[in-house]
Amino acid sequence: MPAIVLIGAQWGDEGKGKATDLLGSRVDYVVKFNGGNNAGHTVVIGDEKYALHLLPSGILSPGVTPVIANGVVVDVEVLFEELDALMERGVDVSRLKVSLNAHVITAYHRTLDKVTERFLGKRQIGTTGRGIGPAYADKINRVGIRVQDLFDENILRQKVEGALDQKNHMLVKVYNRRAIEAEEIVTELLSYAERLRPMVTDTALLLHQALMAGKNVLFEGGQATMLDVDHGTYPFVTSSNATSGGAVTGSGIAPNRIDRVIAVVKAYTTRVGSGPFPTELFDESGEYLRANGFEFGTTTGRPRRCGWYDAPIARYTARINGVTDFVLTKLDVLTGLAEIPVCVAYSVDGVRVDEVPVSQSDFHHAVPIYENLPGWTEDITGVRTFEELPQAAQNYVLALEAMSGSRMSAIGVGPGREAIVVRHDLID
Numbered sequence: 001m002p003a004i005v006l007i008g009a010q011w012g013d014e015g016k017g018k019a020t021d022l023l024g025s026r027v028d029y030v031v032k033f034n035g036g037n038n039a040g041h042t043v044v045i046g047d048e049k050y051a052l053h054l055l056p057s058g059i060l061s062p063g064v065t066p067v068i069a070n071g072v073v074v075d076v077e078v079l080f081e082e083l084d085a086l087m088e089r090g091v092d093v094s095r096l097k098v099s100l101n102a103h104v105i106t107a108y109h110r111t112l113d114k115v116t117e118r119f120l121g122k123r124q125i126g127t128t129g130r131g132i133g134p135a136y137a138d139k140i141n142r143v144g145i146r147v148q149d150l151f152d153e154n155i156l157r158q159k160v161e162g163a164l165d166q167k168n169h170m171l172v173k174v175y176n177r178r179a180i181e182a183e184e185i186v187t188e189l190l191s192y193a194e195r196l197r198p199m200v201t202d203t204a205l206l207l208h209q210a211l212m213a214g215k216n217v218l219f220e221g222g223q224a225t226m227l228d229v230d231h232g233t234y235p236f237v238t239s240s241n242a243t244s245g246g247a248v249t250g251s252g253i254a255p256n257r258i259d260r261v262i263a264v265v266k267a268y269t270t271r272v273g274s275g276p277f278p279t280e281l282f283d284e285s286g287e288y289l290r291a292n293g294f295e296f297g298t299t300t301g302r303p304r305r306c307g308w309y310d311a312p313i314a315r316y317t318a319r320i321n322g323v324t325d326f327v328l329t330k331l332d333v334l335t336g337l338a339e340i341p342v343c344v345a346y347s348v349d350g351v352r353v354d355e356v357p358v359s360q361s362d363f364h365h366a367v368p369i370y371e372n373l374p375g376w377t378e379d380i381t382g383v384r385t386f387e388e389l390p391q392a393a394q395n396y397v398l399a400l401e402a403m404s405g406s407r408m409s410a411i412g413v414g415p416g417r418e419a420i421v422v423r424h425d426l427i428d
C-alpha cells in the first residue's frame with residue numbers, strides 16, 4: 001500500500017511540480033494536503049509549460065485522480081479558473097475530488113492579507129497576497145467557512161455573518177477600509193455550489209479505501225520545510241504544515257500508512273519573501289544563479305533571492321520529515337562555475353554550529369562556513385545516467401549526499417520531464 005509523501009526541503013520552488021510529474025504515470029492519486037493558490041508549480045512537458053497553483057501537479061498525468069484534501073484552503077474562483085484553463089488545453093480534469101472539510105478563501109481573506117501586510121511595514125512577511133494566512137487564522141479561530149457550508153444556505157449565512165462581525169470593526173476602525181457586506185459574500189459563495197457539487201466528497205475515506213485497495217497515493221506538499229508554520233523560520237513562514245506530518249493531518253490518513261518521504265532539494269538555495277537566509281548572495285554569483293536558474297516566482301513573478309546549498313538545512317529537513325530520498329534539482333544551473341561553495345555549518349557569534357539553530361536570533365546571525373567544491377563546464381542537460389555526469393558533478397552530488405542525511409535518488413538536469421537522472425527507483 002504505497003503512500004508516498006513529497007515535500008520541499010528548503011524555502012519552496014525546489015521543483016516539486018516536476019518531481020510529482022515524474023511519478024505521475026505510476027501513481028493512482030495525487031493529493032494536495034496544505035496551502036492553497038500561494039503555491040506555484042511549473043511542469044514542462046515537451047513544448048508545453050504548465051503553471052499550477054491550487055491544483056495538484058498530478059492533474060497533468062492521465063489516469064491520476066487529483067485530490068484537494070482537508071488541509072488545503074480553497075479559493076473556489078481560482079479553482080474554476082485553473083480548471084477552465086487546463087480544459088482549454090485539452091487536459092482531462094474530470095476526476096478531481098475536493099474535500100468537504102477544506103476551508104474556503106473568501107474576498108475578506110484576500111483583503112485582510114493585503115491590509116495586514118501593509119500595516120506591518122518593514123516587518124512584512126512578503127506574502128503572496130492570496131488570503132492564505134487569514135483563511136487559516138479563521139480555521140484555527142473556529143470561524144472559518146468550509147466547502148460543505150456552501151451547500152447549506154442558512155448555515156453559510158450565519159457563518160459568514162459571524163466571521164465578518166469582528167473583521168468589519170477591524171477593517172473600518174483600524175485599517176480605514178470599507179466594511180464588507182455579508183450578503184455579497186454569501187451570494188458569491190452560493191453561486192459556486194452547483195459546479196462544485198460533483199467534485200466534493202469525504203476525501204479521507206476515499207484515500208483510505210484507495211490505500212486498502214493497494215493503490216499508489218502521492219501526497220504533494222506545497223511550500224516547504226523552512227516555510228512550515230511550526231518548523232520553519234517563524235514568523236517568516238506560510239500558515240500551514242508543509243512538512244510530512246502535514247500530509248497526515250491535512251488528508252486524514254494515519255501516520256503508519258506512510259511508506260516513503262521524498263524531499264525535493266535544489267542544488268543551491270532560493271527564497272521568495274522576507275526572512276533569514278544564511279547563504280543568500282548579494283553579488284554577481286547571486287545574479288548568476290537567478291539568471292541561469294530563471295529564478296522568478298511562478299505565482300507572483302518576484303525575483304527569488306538566491307544563495308549556495310545549505311547542508312544543515314538539508315539535514316534538518318531529513319530529520320523533521322523522515323526523508324527516505326532526496327530529489328536534487330537544477331544541477332545543470334551550476335554548470336560553468338569554477339568552484340561551488342557549499343555551506344557545511346554556521347558560525348554563530350564566533351561559535352561553530354552544525355545544526356539549524358532553534359533560536360530565531362541565532363539563525364538571523366548565522367554566518368555560513370563554506371567548503372568549496374570543484375565545478376564543471378560540460379553541458380549536462382542531455383545526461384541520463386549518473387556515470388555520464390562529469391566527475392566533478394558526480395563528486396558534487398556525492399558530497400551533498402554525504403552531508404545531507406539521506407540518499408540523492410534522482411537528479412534534475414533541466415526543466416523538461418525527461419531531464420532527470422534516476423539513481424534509485426522512487427516507487428517500489
Ligand code: GDP
Pocket residue numbers: 008012013014015016017018039040041042043044293298328329330331332333411412413414415416419
Ligand atoms: P515548485 O514550486 O517546487 O513546484 O517549483 P517551481 O515550479 O516554482 O520552480 C522550479 C523551477 O525550476 C520551474 O521553473 C521548473 O521548470 C524548473 N526546474 C525543475 N527542475 C529543474 C532542473 O533540474 N533543472 C532546471 N534547469 N530547471 C528545473
Ligand code: IMO
Pocket residue numbers: 008011012013014038039040041125126127128129130131132133221222223224227236237238239271272273274298
Ligand atoms: P511553492 O509550493 C515559495 C512564501 C511567501 C511568503 C511566505 C508567506 O511554489 O514552493 P503566504 O502567501 O503563504 O502567506 O506567504 O511564504 N511562499 C512561498 N515561497 N514557494 C511557495 O510555494 C510559496 N508559498 C508561500 O513568499 O514569504
Ligand code: MG
Pocket residue numbers: 012013014039040041042298
Ligand atoms: Mg513554486
